[in-house]
Amino acid sequence: MFISVILGLLVCTEAQGIRSGTVFVLKGEDVLLNVTKADVLQDVFSFSWTFNKKKKVLTVNPGNNPIVFPDYAGRIEFLVNNFSVKLKNLKEADSGVYTAVVAKLSGDVTEAAKYKIKVQDRVSLPLLTVSSVSDNSSSCSFTVTCSSQDSHINSTFTCDTRTCSQEGGERSEGIPDTFLQVDQSSGSIICNHSNHVSWTNDTKTIKDVCPKHFGISAGTVFVLKGEDLLLNVTKAVVLQDVFSFSWKCNENKNSLQEADSGVYTAEVIKLSGGETEAAKYKIKVQDRASLPLLTVSSVSDSSPSCSFTVTCSSQDSHINSTFTCETRTCSQEGGERSEGIPDTFLQVHQSSGSIICNYSNHVSWTNSTKTIKAVCAKHDVPPKPNPVRIILGVFFTILILAIIGVVGLWCLRKRRTSKRMIVENTIYDTAQFVAPAGPQDPTDDEDSALSSCYAMVGPHTGPAAPTEPRNTAQPESVSVYAQVKKTTPGP
Structure with missing residues (x-):
């Protein structure tokens, strides 16, 4: 008991400073588990990588070939110079904590690196539906629902002839680390569904929801470069008594390029000689968002905290954000969603021990990440065990054992005295x-x-023997x- 209490105190004390920021990986991709602490790689007797502290991934003794365990055979690449490993073709079952453990020649055992990996699949296409519409002469109000397979959010829009106000639909987390968000842009309602490795959306133009109020004003329709688009005519009333009908561009555009962006109008000439517009679309073709660059520009790693500034940049714009981290939490200043070139966005935020730089437009999404412990390595070193806590633990353990021993001896002595009294009265x-x-x-x-x-x-009536005391009570x-x-x- 005494030894187990001491070991428990030591383990609890060391574990407080060992934090693993989450690294998100797309299913089927690779991840590098890097060892950066050069000081722990000296005088190595053996080195091993473990999964969730129990399952062996790889073990190696310096000068010998590494031993790869069966579940990782063919899926692991070992870097001899610094004991880092690359895990390949990750599956969702590979999510968990990977720890690099070093056994020194002196007998000391320490952790050289620790990563919490979460493998995510690509998010599914969300569904954007309109549940209620109130379209009068002055305004048009409607409620939309943005839903995925596991969750949904609602948002209400009130639009006049020029602008729309929105209530609700802020970014919401459904199942852990997946997000839904509703926003509006250039005459469209956009339902975004994302996780840390993928992004997709569904859109509706406001004029399709409130056709009477918006008439034929052209809301922007965003299309991924190379995809197809249907320009639909929905006003049956203007298609009666038609003399001629024309599109200023083809009705069905195939394999759109960026040069195809613009306004497409359907014009109708009636038999009466009148002209009207049957449909109007503002099309914007966008390429996939490129991978952003996340860089750390300054670090101040003092004993109580660690402060650093990051820059999230794309080809055309950049934003900065400053983080101040203590042992358990980090506060952020700046990095809010910012529009760079029209209809492209940069944003910096933190999640599960990682800094994430998001770059998106209306048709694609990508990001770059850094773990906080990689930026503040010194700050992430486990604190030394507190000797006061250990001494107090030893003292109270000895005190408890002494009390138990005294009580046990008292009970044993009382039992023996009771037996002697019975014998003396026989x-x-x-x-x-x-x-x-x-x-x-x-x-x-x-x-x-x-x-x-x-x-x-x-x-017995005789006198008691003088050498043997008797109990006077009969x-x-x-x-x-x-x-x-x-x-x-x-x-």
């Missing part, structure tokens, strides 16, 4: 043979006649015994 006497009063039956055998003997026994009942001896009567 009275013995020697039985004397008394011949039977009547004649002996000749049919009785000799053994029967000799085995029946009687004694008159009463309480018990209410006294156990009386007689020693009976079998004797043969004389002739």
Whole structure:
């Protein structure tokens, strides 16, 4: 018990400073588990990577080939120079904590690196639906629902002829580390569904929801470069008594390029000679967002905290954000969502021990990440065990054991005293043979006649022996015994 308490105190103390920021990886991709602490890689007796502290991934002794365990055979690449490993073709079952453990020649054991990996699949396409519409002469109000397979959020829009106000639909976390968000941009309602490794959306133009109020104003429709687009005509009333109908561009554009961005209008000439517009679309073709660059520009790592500034940049713009981290939490200043070139966005935020630089437009999304412990390596070193806590733990453990020992001895002594009192109150006497009063039956055998003997026994009345103390209190009942001896009567 004493040893287990001491070991428990040591383990709890060391674990406080060991933090692993989450690294998110797309399913099927690779991840590098890097070892950066050069000081722990000296005088190495053995080195191993473990999964969730129990399952062995790889073990190696310097100068020998690494031993890769069966579940990772063919999926791991070992870097001999710094003991880092690359895990390949990750599956969701590979999510967990990976720890690099070093055993020194001196017998010390320490952790050289620790990573919390979460493997995520690409998010599914969300569904944007309109549940209620109130379209009067002055304004149009409607509620939309943005839903994924596991969660949903609602948002209400109120639009006049030029602008729309929004209530609700802020970024919301559904299942852990997946997000839904509703926003508006250039005449469209956008339902975003994302996690830390992928992004997708569904859109509706406001004029499709409130056609009477918006008439034929052209809300922007965003299209991924190379995709197709249908320009639909929904106003049946203007398609009566048609003399001619024309599109200023093709009705169905295939394999759109960025040069195809612009306004597409359907014009109708009636038999009466009148002209009207049957449909109007503002199309913007966008390429996939490029991978952003996340850099650390300054670090101040003091004993109580660690402060650093990061820059999240794309090809055309950048934003800065400053983080101040203590042992358990980090506060952020700056890095809010910012629009760079029109309809492209940069944003910096933190999640599960990582700094994330997001770069997106209306048709694609990508990001770059850094773990906080990689930026503040010195600040992340586990604190030394507190000797006061260990001494107090030892003291109280010894005190508890001493109390248990004293109580046990007292109980044992009391039990022995009780047994001696019972023995001292027991009275013995020697039985004397008394011949039977009547004649002996000749049919009785000799053994029967000799085995029946009687004694008159009463309480002891003589004085107590002077050398043996007696209890002066006379018990209410006294156990009386007689020693009976079998004797043969004389002739």
